[in-house]
Amino acid sequence: MKIDFKNLRLKQKIILIAVASASIALLPACLMFILYERETFPKIMLKNLSNLAQLVGDNSNAALSFNDPKTAQDILNTLKTNPHILSACLYDAQGKVFARFPDNQREIQALGPAERVEKNEITPLSAKLYHVILSGRETAGVLFLESDMKEMDSRVSSYTTMTILVWVFSFLVSFLVASRLQKYVSEPLRQVVDRMKDIARGEGDLTKRLQVHGTDEIGEVSESFNTFVGKLQNVDEMKLGLISVVSHQLKTPVAEINGYIENMLEGVAGELTPRQKKYLESMKGIGQDNYRLISDLLSASKIERGVIAVDLKPVSIKQVVEISVRDYEASIRRKGLSLRLEGMDSDFMIMADKDKTVETLRNVLNNALKCTDKGTISIRVENEPEKGVIEVEDTGIGMSDETMEKLFTKSRMLGKEAGRAGAGLGLYIARSFMKLQKGDIVVRSQIGKGSCFRLELPKLIEGEGAQA
Amino acid sequence: MKRIKPYAVLLALACFLPARGAGISEYSVKSAYLFNFAKFVGWPANAFENEKSPLNIGVLGEDPFGEALDEVVEGKIVGQHPITVLRFDRFETGQAERLRKCQILFIAYSEKPRALQILSSLQGSSVLTVSEIEKFPLLGGMIMFNQAGKRIGLVVNVKAAKKAKLEISAKLLQVSKIFKPERQP
Numbered sequence: 001m002k003i004d005f006k007n008l009r010l011k012q013k014i015i016l017i018a019v020a021s022a023s024i025a026l027l028p029a030c031l032m033f034i035l036y037e038r039e040t041f042p043k044i045m046l047k048n049l050s051n052l053a054q055l056v057g058d059n060s061n062a063a064l065s066f067n068d069p070k071t072a073q074d075i076l077n078t079l080k081t082n083p084h085i086l087s088a089c090l091y092d093a094q095g096k097v098f099a100r101f102p103d104n105q106r107e108i109q110a111l112g113p114a115e116r117v118e119k120n121e122i123t124p125l126s127a128k129l130y131h132v133i134l135s136g137r138e139t140a141g142v143l144f145l146e147s148d149m150k151e152m153d154s155r156v157s158s159y160t161t162m163t164i165l166v167w168v169f170s171f172l173v174s175f176l177v178a179s180r181l182q183k184y185v186s187e188p189l190r191q192v193v194d195r196m197k198d199i200a201r202g203e204g205d206l207t208k209r210l211q212v213h214g215t216d217e218i219g220e221v222s223e224s225f226n227t228f229v230g231k232l233q234n235v236d237e238m239k240l241g242l243i244s245v246v247s248h249q250l251k252t253p254v255a256e257i258n259g260y261i262e263n264m265l266e267g268v269a270g271e272l273t274p275r276q277k278k279y280l281e282s283m284k285g286i287g288q289d290n291y292r293l294i295s296d297l298l299s300a301s302k303i304e305r306g307v308i309a310v311d312l313k314p315v316s317i318k319q320v321v322e323i324s325v326r327d328y329e330a331s332i333r334r335k336g337l338s339l340r341l342e343g344m345d346s347d348f349m350i351m352a353d354k355d356k357t358v359e360t361l362r363n364v365l366n367n368a369l370k371c372t373d374k375g376t377i378s379i380r381v382e383n384e385p386e387k388g389v390i391e392v393e394d395t396g397i398g399m400s401d402e403t404m405e406k407l408f409t410k411s412r413m414l415g416k417e418a419g420r421a422g423a424g425l426g427l428y429i430a431r432s433f434m435k436l437q438k439g440d441i442v443v444r445s446q447i448g449k450g451s452c453f454r455l456e457l458p459k460l461i462e463g464e465g466a467q468a
Numbered sequence: 469m470k471r472i473k474p475y476a477v478l479l480a481l482a483c484f485l486p487a488r489g490a491g492i493s494e495y496s497v498k499s500a501y502l503f504n505f506a507k508f509v510g511w512p513a514n515a516f517e518n519e520k521s522p523l524n525i526g527v528l529g530e531d532p533f534g535e536a537l538d539e540v541v542e543g544k545i546v547g548q549h550p551i552t553v554l555r556f557d558r559f560e561t562g563q564a565e566r567l568r569k570c571q572i573l574f575i576a577y578s579e580k581p582r583a584l585q586i587l588s589s590l591q592g593s594s595v596l597t598v599s600e601i602e603k604f605p606l607l608g609g610m611i612m613f614n615q616a617g618k619r620i621g622l623v624v625n626v627k628a629a630k631k632a633k634l635e636i637s638a639k640l641l642q643v644s645k646i647f648k649p650e651r652q653p
Contacts, residue, residue: 066501
């Protein structure tokens with residue numbers, strides 16, 4: 001299993017580091033534990049074997065001194081209570097076999113004079129010990145004991161099992177502890193990251209601040225990030241303020257210029273040559289676009305600053321549609337498109353801010369007109385149980401899902417579509433207006449086939465309109 | 469060749485038997501036993517003149533050991549007591565005081581007729597009496613060599629030893645028969 005450490009989440013990295021260091025730190029300790037046991041146990045074992053030999057030898061002393069092999073045999077037979085003793089042999093002072101255990105063993109060689117000394121030998125399978133039995137100052141005989149190593153094997157294996165258990169346990173404990181503690185590092189950092197992503201997407205609320213946990217590096221990052229957001233907020237407010245002031249200052253002069261152009265076109269300033277008239281027509285168009293752009297900017301800045309107010313009153317849905325369509329009928333026909341009105345035979349009341357609803361609908365119609373080069377623009381009024389619906393459908397260029405996703409946000413303001421759709425603030429304002437009126441605006445579209453915008457507004461509930 | 473063979477066998481046997489006999493003869497074993505008693509019997513402190521005075525092994529009567537006993541005890545020390553061998557040809561009443569200086573007294577078979585007399589003369593002393601005279605424990609002796617098959621066994625009269633303030637080691641008793649007066653005929 002290969003772990004791509006670089007791309008692990010911080011949470012996983014912290015857990016991995018904690019678990020790895022705990023395991024690695026414990027490993028030498030565990031190994032030492034086992035090695036120490038392997039080293040010391042044979043010594044302990046020999047010591048025990050030597051003690052046993054001393055005891056048995058001491059007991060056999062008289063039997064050797066007074067030539068009593070039967071008693072010696074009885075003494076050796078007591079060794080059967082020790083399951084680890086494989087064999088034992090008692091030699092007399094001359095090295096001849098005097099008694100042995102188990103007593104049905106094969107022939108045993110006598111000990112030569114050189115072999116009648118204290119000695120021991122450890123092999124992986126057995127431990128052998130020769131013990132010289134003294135009677136006073138003389139050698140009474142030699143006792144040979146052979147023990148198996150099962151005790152050591154079982155001890156080493158139980159120590160190994162224990163060590164592995166300790167290791168696994170510490171692994172789990174460090175995993176649990178790290179899993180619980182890691183959030184103190186990763187959680188604040190994740191909050192910072194989430195906020196950064198929100199703001200980068202343009203969705204974050206710049207007035208909100210991160211909660212700062214502690215004064216460590218993460219605390220510093222949060223602190224710095226808050227400072228950064230604060231500055232961003234200032235810039236944003238400055239921008240809104242600037243837009244608000246500039247658009248407000250520009251709106252009246254542009255309206256006045258448009259008025260003069262209108263007057264001139266109507267011949268108030270005297271007869272116009274066809275060429276003058278043509279130029280003034282162009283100026284009128286540019287002036288109207290400018291006015292709309294400035295109005296949009298002003299509305300957007302008001303929405304952003306939250307200073308916009310709606311005036312909800314019972315309004316005739318038919319009237320709203322008629323007012324909105326009036327300005328566009330000529331333009332639609334001039335472009336060679338047909339205009340179809342549906343569901344206009346019956347009228348009903350909705351609760352809405354008339355001006356803002358009209359502005360929204362005009363905005364949608366304006367877009368439909370711009371994006372459609374041939375075919376029909378249909379306006380449909382639907383009377384649903386709780387809401388009134390106005391749908392505007394065109395047979396224009398349509399749009400991609402990606403575009404639809406960002407359609408009602410202000411981030412489109414400087415996007416690619418901006419060229420075709422003015423400042424691109426129209427639909428952002430439209431959605432804001434609809435939301436303020438407790439309504440909504442949605443869109444469905446298909447590239448090459450056209451788009452359909454659907455405006456929904458709450459209907460007037462009986463008895464409510466009387467007061468309003 | 470065929471005529472020589474029986475002689476050769478006889479010759480070989482003749483050489484073999486004495487050689488073997490010299491190695492583990494009955495009396496060299498008994499000599500070793502006499503010496504070993506010194507290790508398995510405890511004497512009261514007043515049995516010795518001082519801590520380093522010799523531990524005397526006396527042989528009373530016709531000495532069956534010959535050199536064997538001297539070889540066994542030569543240079544040996546038990547506790548702090550060097551071992552010496554004292555020999556007495558035959559028992560005489562005046563000897564009692566000298567016999568009492570022995571810690572171990574072997575009463576030879578030749579003294580059988582005087583055994584009771586010898587034992588009674590040792591009353592009140594701490595002398596370990598050893599003999600191969602039959603029914604020695606019954607007479608009041610303490611240890612009897614008892615030929616039991618190949619092995620030379622021991623019969624111990626614990627009561628007599630206790631009376632003489634001797635402590636016979638449990639290990640020695642383990643390899644001995646204990647004399648019980650009631651059962652003896």
